[in-house]
Each structure stands twice: as C-alpha cells, then as structure tokens.
Amino acid sequence: MASTSQCKYCGSVISSEDERCPNCGAPNEGFVVNTKRQVFLPKTIEELKEYCAERGMPLLKMRFFIGEDYRKPKAFGIYRDGETFIVYKNKANGQRAVRYQGPDEAFAVNELFLKLLEECHNRGIYPDGSFPEASKGTRRVRRKSSGLLPPLLCIIFMLLLTAVLAAYSLHLHRDDGYYGTGNGTVYYHYGSSWYYTDDTGSSGDWYETDEFPAADYESYSLGEDWDSDWGVSDFRSSDTWDEINESHSSSSSDYESWDSGDTDWDSDW
Numbered sequence: 001m002a003s004t005s006q007c008k009y010c011g012s013v014i015s016s017e018d019e020r021c022p023n024c025g026a027p028n029e030g031f032v033v034n035t036k037r038q039v040f041l042p043k044t045i046e047e048l049k050e051y052c053a054e055r056g057m058p059l060l061k062m063r064f065f066i067g068e069d070y071r072k073p074k075a076f077g078i079y080r081d082g083e084t085f086i087v088y089k090n091k092a093n094g095q096r097a098v099r100y101q102g103p104d105e106a107f108a109v110n111e112l113f114l115k116l117l118e119e120c121h122n123r124g125i126y127p128d129g130s131f132p133e134a135s136k137g138t139r140r141v142r143r144k145s146s147g148l149l150p151p152l153l154c155i156i157f158m159l160l161l162t163a164v165l166a167a168y169s170l171h172l173h174r175d176d177g178y179y180g181t182g183n184g185t186v187y188y189h190y191g192s193s194w195y196y197t198d199d200t201g202s203s204g205d206w207y208e209t210d211e212f213p214a215a216d217y218e219s220y221s222l223g224e225d226w227d228s229d230w231g232v233s234d235f236r237s238s239d240t241w242d243e244i245n246e247s248h249s250s251s252s253s254d255y256e257s258w259d260s261g262d263t264d265w266d267s268d269w
Contacts, residue, residue: 005030007196027225042113043106045078054117055127058256063260064116074265076119078112082103087111089113092265099269119263162214177211178222180230185213188235195240197232206233206240 005028007014012023016030042048046069052059052066053233059066065077075090085108086168089101099115117128179187188195188206214220226234235241 012059012137036219042109044082044109045105048109048113050126053212054198057127058096058255058258060224061255061260062119063259064112074260076115078108078253085109089269091267097268114268117164123258123262125212175218177224178226178230179217179220181213181220184231186230189217195235197235197238199233206235206238208240 001025004013005124006012007021007024007028009026010021010024011081012021014021014023014028014030016028018028020026022029041182049066050261054065057064065075065079067079069075069079069086070083070090073090073092073094076088077090078085078087080086083103084101085103085105086101087096087108089099091097096114100111102108120127131220138201141143175189176191177189181188185196194209194212195204197211199205212220226236
C-alpha cells in the first residue's frame with residue numbers, strides 16, 4: 001500500500017510509487033521501489049497501523065496499543081482524544097507515564113514509532129531496514145537484567161550503543177551510489193559491497209563483484225540517482241535490490257520469540 005506526501009518543490013500531493021512529482025517533475029524523496037514493504041516515516045496513527053501490519057507485527061504480544069487507550073499494566077500506546085494526541089506508557093505497577101499530550105499528531109506518532117523501533121532493535125529485529133552490516137548472521141539477544149547495573153547505566157549504555165551503530169551505518173553507507181568507468185558498465189556501491197551491470201533491460205540483472213576496477217573509485221562517481229541516459233537498468237529497481245531489502249527486513253517469524261518481560265517496565269519511557 002502506497003503512502004502519500006507533499007512535493008517539497010511545488011506542494012503537490014505525490015505517492016510513494018511516483019519516482020518523480022507528476023506535476024513539476026522534481027525527484028520524490030519519498031519514492032519507494034517496493035511499496036509492498038514500504039520504508040517510510042509514519043505521520044498518522046493510521047499510517048503507523050499500516051506500517052506494523054505490513055511487517056506482521058503482533059502488537060498485542062509486543063504490548064503496543066495503537067489508537068487505543070489501554071489501561072492495564074505493561075503497555076505502550078497512542079490514541080486521540082478530540083484534538084489531542086496522547087502517547088503513554090503503563091508501567092508494571094499500573095502507573096501511567098504520559099510521554100506526549102498535545103495537538104501534533106506527527107510528533108506523537110514519531111515518539112511511539114521510535115520506541116517501537118528501539119524495542120525491536122533491542123531484540124535484533126530491524127523492521128526499518130537499518131540492519132547493521134557488522135552483525136549480519138547474528139542476532140542480538142537482550143538478556144534480563146541481573147541487577148548488577150543500575151537502570152540508569154543500562155539506559156545510558158543502550159543509548160551509546162544505538163549511537164555507535166547509527167554512526168557506523170552512516171560511515172558504511174557514505175559512498176553508496178552509482179559509479180562508471182565509461183566502458184558501458186555501471187557499478188553500484190552499497191555498504192561494503194559492489195554490484196555491476198551492462199544490461200539494458202527494464203529491470204536488468206545486477207551481479208555482485210569483489211571490487212571496483214579502479215582504486216580511486218571516488219573520482220568515478222555518477223551520483224546517488226539513476227539516469228536512464230546511462231543505458232543500463234536502475235539498481236534500485238532490480239531483483240538484487242529487492243533481495244537485499246528483503247534480507248534486511250523483518251518478517252512475522254522474527255517476533256515469535258518476543259518476550260515482553262525483556263522490556264524495562266519500571267522506567268517512565
């Protein structure tokens with residue numbers, strides 16, 4: 001299911017399925033190749049529901065209540081009361097901690113969305129496709145606290161770990177994009193991997209290769225956006241790209257071992 005947004009150049013409504021704005025032709029920053037498992041930032045309660053449904057998230061098991069004023073202990077949630085949006089956490093003792101209460105739905109949704117991702121990341125699940133390259137083939141398991149570290153230190157540690165992983169991901173993908181040597185072959189750099197093609201088909205075949213044929217590959221950059229004038233297919237519309245995203249996305253089976261007891265239900269958030 002596609003999402004919609006506004007073109008930042010002309011203000012027209014555009015779909016995530018549109019690579020360019022149909023009104024002014026500007027690039028659509030919200031363009032998603034595979035709209036079946038769209039990667040976008042939910043801005044409404046309904047969009048957040050759709051995001052979770054597409055990824056098969058068992059919200060009841062995860063203790064997330066979207067669009068519901070759930071009153072029992074151990075719950076995260078968001079709901080609308082008139083023109084006000086409330087984001088909350090019900091602690092283990094039943095006490096409610098309100099994270100946000102106000103008129104800004106996008107801000108409220110983002111607060112809960114970030115918490116949802118944090119809980120997933122803590123369990124080695126990456127529904128947002130931010131799977132860290134350094135941990136491929138492994139699954140981080142969050143162990144229950146042994147009581148040796150104060151809760152504040154645990155929170156600080158998790159924040160530092162999240163920041164390190166985010167910085168590592170940015171460093172790893174800083175050179176992502178298209179490269180060419182002028183011989184008709186175009187290369188795509190993603191993370192630590194190289195792919196190449198000289199296929200002119202609409203979807204084309206892209207193949208993984210060990211390296212770019214020149215040491216100073218930075219000087220051969222064609223940019224981040226594909227150009228049809230190159231005479232080759234778009235890497236981000238290829239089966240190879242879909243396979244990469246599928247391997248980095250979560251599925252319903254990832255949540256089978258979800259234990260809500262691993263959540264710190266005594267903190268305010």
